[in-house]
Amino acid sequence: MSVLSYEQTGAVVxxxxxxxxxxxxxxxxxxxxxxxxxxxxxEADMTVRAVILTGAGPAFSAGGNLRALRENWRGAxxxxxxRRRLRTDVQQITLNLHALEVPLxxxxxxxxxxxxxxxxxxxxxxxxxxxxxxxANFVKVGMVPALGGAWLLPRIVGxxxxxQMCLTGQVLGAEAALAHGLVSQVVPQEExxxxxxxxxxxxxxxxxxxxxxTKRLLREPGTSFASHLETAAAMQALALQTAAHEEALDxxxxxxxxxxxxxxxxxxx
Numbered sequence: 645m646s647v648l649s650y651e652q653t654g655a656v657v658x659x660x661x662x663x664x665x666x667x668x669x670x671x672x673x674x675x676x677x678x679x680x681x682x683x684x685x686x687e688a689d690m691t692v693r694a695v696i697l698t699g700a701g702p703a704f705s706a707g708g709n710l711r712a713l714r715e716n717w718r719g720a721x722x723x724x725x726x727r728r729r730l731r732t733d734v735q736q737i738t739l740n741l742h743a744l745e746v747p748l749x750x751x752x753x754x755x756x757x758x759x760x761x762x763x764x765x766x767x768x769x770x771x772x773x774x775x776x777x778x779x780a781n782f783v784k785v786g787m788v789p790a791l792g793g794a795w796l797l798p799r800i801v802g803x804x805x806x807x808q809m810c811l812t813g814q815v816l817g818a819e820a821a822l823a824h825g826l827v828s829q830v831v832p833q834e835e836x837x838x839x840x841x842x843x844x845x846x847x848x849x850x851x852x853x854x855x856x857x858t859k860r861l862l863r864e865p866g867t868s869f870a871s872h873l874e875t876a877a878a879m880q881a882l883a884l885q886t887a888a889h890e891e892a893l894d895x896x897x898x899x900x901x902x903x904x905x906x907x908x909x910x911x912x913x
Contacts, residue, residue: 648678649700650685655693655848656841657686664701670759670791671734672709683740693848693855695744696840697767698751704776707759707791708734730790734759738792741766742863745856747847751840752776752827757815762791765800768859769843771829772818773836778826780806781813799865801826851888 647663659682661668661675669675686692699705741748741763750767755777764770764778780797782789789797789810798806801824808814818830831839847855857879864872883889 645674646678647673647675648682650682652692654845655691655852656696656844657682657692657694658696658698658837660698660700661705662700664703666709667703667706667755668699668701668760669706669709670737670763676733676736679737680740683744686744686746690852692746693850693852694747694749694844696749696751696837696844697741697763698837698840699753701754702775703754703760704750704752704756705760705763706755706757707762735791738762738766742792745859747844747855747859749840749844749847751836752778753833753836755779758782758789759791759793762789762793762796765793765796768862770827771831771836771839771843772821772827773833774818774830775833776818776821776827776830777815778809778821779813779815780810781815783811784813851886851892853886853888854883857883 645663647661647668649658649660649662651658651660659679663669663673663675666673686695747769748767750764750770752764752770752772754773754775756764757777757779758781761778761780780789780793782793788794794806794810797809800806801809805824809816816824816826818827821827822830829839861872861876861879864875
């Protein structure tokens, strides 16, 4: 049974986790294969300029399916076996999403717990419904954040707040998440997808090459400033050669010409 729907309207793709019975779990189903396939499809299609990620039912995602984890991995006596399975299995979801050049907007419709929080954090923009909640609660079940949360979360909310969330397992409501900077906007449930679509359409209105390269630059906070400027210069050199840039300059010139005051000579002709 498919657990991830892929819908495209114009330049915007909406990915919806659709396994409400497991609270949109990321394991114990076909989520890994479907996310990897969706990411490959998006990267190969230059008509896609923005992606919305959301969940069906009351939850965004509860992360890993602990029952499936117990059944499938607990019998592995060697840590190396579990490590290899993680790298080739569920980690592929966040790894492939993080590698996407297309901007990602998370529309968090409900609880984003454990790996579900990691899933939201891998997106570039997060908006939440008033029903959303967030928790890095791995310590409560004797686990660690293995899908990238310990790397992503400090870069979003800061080291101190990330440490408190990860070490206590506390649950943040939507308004607390907004105050922490984890999400940029909180809206009523019925306005969540329309708001996400508005943001995605605003993104999609811009040239795809510039969008993808801008996202790449935003994703390099760990580099030195000098190294960042070198990368930015290389990308700018590419951007300046695109047809979209030339078209934008032409539009700007036409707008400037139309707004220019007419001279006395021009008005008497």
